[in-house]
Amino acid sequence: MSGNTFGTLFAVTNFGESHGPAIGCVIDGCPPGMELSAADIQPDLDRRRPGTSRHVTQRQEADQVEILSGVYEGRTTGTPICLLIRNTDQRSKDYAEIAATFRPGHADYTYLQKYGLRDPRGGGRSSARLTAPMVAAGAVARKWLRMQYGTQFRGCMQQIGDVAIAFEDWDHVHRNPFFAPVADVSPLEAYMDGLRKSGDSCGARVRVTATGMPVGLGEPLFDKLDADIAYAMMGINAVKGVEIGAGFASVTQRGTTHGDSLTPRGFRTNNAGGVLGGISTGQDLEVSIAIKPTSSILSPRETIDVRGEPATVVTKGRHDPCVGIRATPIAEAMLALVVMEHALRQRAQNADVRPPLAPIPGAC
Amino acid sequence: MSGNTFGTLFAVTNFGESHGPAIGCVIDGCPPGMELSAADIQPDLDRRRPGTSRHVTQRQEADQVEILSGVYEGRTTGTPICLLIRNTDQRSKDYAEIAATFRPGHADYTYLQKYGLRDPRGGGRSSARLTAPMVAAGAVARKWLRMQYGTQFRGCMQQIGDVAIAFEDWDHVHRNPFFAPVADVSPLEAYMDGLRKSGDSCGARVRVTATGMPVGLGEPLFDKLDADIAYAMMGINAVKGVEIGAGFASVTQRGTTHGDSLTPRGFRTNNAGGVLGGISTGQDLEVSIAIKPTSSILSPRETIDVRGEPATVVTKGRHDPCVGIRATPIAEAMLALVVMEHALRQRAQNADVRPPLAPIPGAC
């Protein structure tokens, strides 16, 4: 109810602040009997980790995950899995001078209004650092879905600021610091270097997909699969827009074009993005998100202080010039958590029903 | 859990099918003591009602709402409010021939895969007719929010198919059948008439806003106000994209531009769309949604039947050539339901905290 638990059957309760002693989560509802160790989780955390290139924040965090419960002799027991990540590199003094002013584009003003007090160190609870436990929980969901259904989650960069990125191949994504599906990232490097020197930041557009989707996931009226995806994506720090399938392009489409034809060998197209009536079709999930420019920038900004007086603020700290870059593994994890939740729901409600026909192939 | 209840503290449980005896909802959590009668609800239902112009479906439904519980001597009692709408104009024979085939772009295939059986009459539970009870529930939320905070919800058309609509004035919206904020809708009429004759359909883009917003609504990590808005909007039938504030335009913005400056007299801009860190700033909520073209069209489509054999389907029935048109009052209602939920949550969690500063004016 206070918005720190994601999901219901696969419920992830997140805790911690950017500069507190630790961050983490409790996963409640992981099915029992699955082999699980920190080694299953660490690779995804490493992909999200700060300090890995000059294009992201220089904060150094090992982000080592510790499993405190829910695993016995290497297998999940069906009881809550507590994942703990100790914070190590907290330079809280960086934030001392901004405790009394509100940074434009940040949650400083709204947190103080809501709670009457706030933890200003690194943004406290509003920091994107709190996505790390979700990436960890997502890794658990991904393993289960991969073993159970062969479902896989991937993400890539579509645009950084003014630089659009045409899709070449998934294999490129992990070979550059931008999660870009292209062989040559020199234009992106040049763009980012210029941006950093100017003391400014930029937005980004990221695509995430799921392949090997089971048919029938999603509830029909409100907990539609696409509604829950939109909720998950818009909940990621700095996201301002979400599209499923054709997205905003569907505004100018015609019905004769948009509706994906069915054939005995599968759907011909995937304007739906893998969801019809809120329920998965078995096609790939196709999601695209818009991420706003980083609000923490070196350029001075007009603002007010906590007494309501005019002020100027410059954010020193260590920040990502484009928060969208590290959003890719986060968005993958959140998509996996949504699918996991619905996979468990589908079992609860419909396990005794035999579908009257084999699903057609999902490929378009 | 089965996705038929929206909200938790202001929980709306929806029931019914397009061609069953009745549709309706139960509102649980409406604060006691508010004057309420059907006359508070009917005007919003009338704005969503089918059969009101040649540009929407010709199905004739009075959509008369009946209050079955929760109101005593004209006031809410704090107990569940059951709202019932009888279906009257069900031409189920229109749908008889399509029971055995899957209409492209429809939920026919996914419902059958999920449940093993489906009610094909008018789309059954997947019909947009089920938004009527939400419009009714939204009217209750709107009245309470208006009386408590002065919050108001409005929507208008931004684009129909290829025709973009520049905003002129809110007063125009209720004077034409397109919810268009313009004086002259003749281009829209011509466009829609042409579309209808061609047997095709088109998409739309709709804007919804809230003014007079309280500060501090929204939970910080997952039940962010904007995340819940995205969930609510993407859950409306046919919606494929959601934007808050600058939305996808923020991809190409710089941090120096996007972050809204604060002054003692309010924010200078509203790229945030009224939400920072998931919490309302007091500025207007600004939301934009993409609605796909109606899937029920007169043009023949390639598909398969329930045995998996190739087939051709033509949807006769009576349909909206642009479902986006009637989405405007629906989106307003859903936005009101999200704000209502968070208004009650904020009371629960923070009622004893006095904010240390008066909110700055929300206007930009």
Next chain:
Amino acid sequence: MSGNTFGTLFAVTNFGESHGPAIGCVIDGCPPGMELSAADIQPDLDRRRPGTSRHVTQRQEADQVEILSGVYEGRTTGTPICLLIRNTDQRSKDYAEIAATFRPGHADYTYLQKYGLRDPRGGGRSSARLTAPMVAAGAVARKWLRMQYGTQFRGCMQQIGDVAIAFEDWDHVHRNPFFAPVADVSPLEAYMDGLRKSGDSCGARVRVTATGMPVGLGEPLFDKLDADIAYAMMGINAVKGVEIGAGFASVTQRGTTHGDSLTPRGFRTNNAGGVLGGISTGQDLEVSIAIKPTSSILSPRETIDVRGEPATVVTKGRHDPCVGIRATPIAEAMLALVVMEHALRQRAQNADVRPPLAPIPGAC
């Protein structure tokens, strides 16, 4: 959250007031494909119905149930099932004079303090009449559990006021108006006739059981099967105590006696009442509840009025001299709803695990 929905995966949302136009419920989460008609529900409603003997309230209600949604061509579709029962015999004038005073033992005082207003007609929302929709929903759960697992629910009277009732045979229960498992109910008739003439009321003790229980239902820490049973039973109007298995008798038992021995042919005893560690053992569920004397009595009572002044109140109306009598079918229904919820939860969480051993027979 406002306490009008029971269950999560099999969620029953109850609405209505004693003297409003209708009462009913919406069942969300009923698995699809089950044959269902009003004829499956009406017999249970008839067992709870008022006006069937001189020992219960003389209010005449047909309690005819109408299925408004969720069933198509005689089968459940997996969508919400709305069950409606119209109120017919509302003599609201009976209650006019007590609107300004608080009846001892009733919810009059607490409702007014909580909500600031109340519907005094027949107790409004606090009336035991609102158990009728739960009996109806329970009938749906009972059918599914019977078909899926062979689970059966039965209840009987153990004590009425000072008259203890030794168990003879389940077959007697439906042959007398007291749900007493004995052949000769003349002592009960004499006792109740005397009580009614004295203008007083009495308490009762009721036993409910489930046979054919699946093993493994219940969650380990909080949503224990026995905890949820206690919640369900204590939520029935007038219930003041709940026991599982040995109950309060376990206080004076020794560990060597209480712990039920296991043998290859089953448990030797059932002090546990069918639950160990919050999880069903496969033995019969054994539950016992205490029901307080009816608070609506003809004898004058000392009280205060809404201004806080001393007053005397006599409840005329038509009331059960022992509300415990009609509690039997209600308790059966609530037990069924708890088991149904946990049956669906068990599917969600553990459907892929094969238990390493066959359950031993449940019989003791």
Next chain:
Amino acid sequence: MSGNTFGTLFAVTNFGESHGPAIGCVIDGCPPGMELSAADIQPDLDRRRPGTSRHVTQRQEADQVEILSGVYEGRTTGTPICLLIRNTDQRSKDYAEIAATFRPGHADYTYLQKYGLRDPRGGGRSSARLTAPMVAAGAVARKWLRMQYGTQFRGCMQQIGDVAIAFEDWDHVHRNPFFAPVADVSPLEAYMDGLRKSGDSCGARVRVTATGMPVGLGEPLFDKLDADIAYAMMGINAVKGVEIGAGFASVTQRGTTHGDSLTPRGFRTNNAGGVLGGISTGQDLEVSIAIKPTSSILSPRETIDVRGEPATVVTKGRHDPCVGIRATPIAEAMLALVVMEHALRQRAQNADVRPPLAPIPGAC
């Protein structure tokens, strides 16, 4: 949904196993601005702690609580509070030999059937050790309720095995290891010494109360205050019965006696136990629970092993000969958590309603 979170607005998610590295909980929904440190929590943990007298288990655990999040500069921030307790004295070898057999009265059999595997060390997740985080969370709720309303929670022993304990004075409770409200506990000491020597265990009956209760807490139909209390109490390990107010004694009461008369100076009696129609009256909450004899006993017991073959089991380990003794602080904490949840709910739903009359004094 998997039963490891207690509450919704004040939600406590519990994690850990008896012999894992740590146990703990995450509190989500604690109002911001309250002073909080480990010193507020430790005293309650110390009252529940093992190893404090010869009458309880000899396991030595410091039960030192660490606050990992949610507190900044000594005040709660409204964000999740993670409380961690490291396990230190795990003699897992004590349990090695019982991994293959099911102890009568324990959850061994049901856990294995439910999950397909189990952590046998100290009962794993089914251990009463997992009540420690609830006592810690309860301490947070108790502080808030005490500061906000002056509500206080107390518990005492009413009966240990065959020895009934007449109430003398609350002041005695903390002066003996039995939580007995009497000056002379020598009969209890003699009884417990004899029991321990015999290798057997016994049950107990514990009373818990709340004084200074606000009026109007509790939801009317299902989340009744007494229903939630029953749920909380029956969820404590080994509890088999729950009573509110007159409890099972109400079976033989008459309506003229049971219903508590109201006077301008308060209620005359408290048969209701502080709850009418599921809503608090402002009188003291009065709750009584039955706790079964410890199942872990030194006497040999008949059972089966995991292959279903007959076996004999003797539980060595270190156990409480009467688990009821340490149940007292646990039951107090659980009662506080229920009241806290409803205090927050009441704010959400009814904060704008002014009751039409001042509550009458709660004293009887």
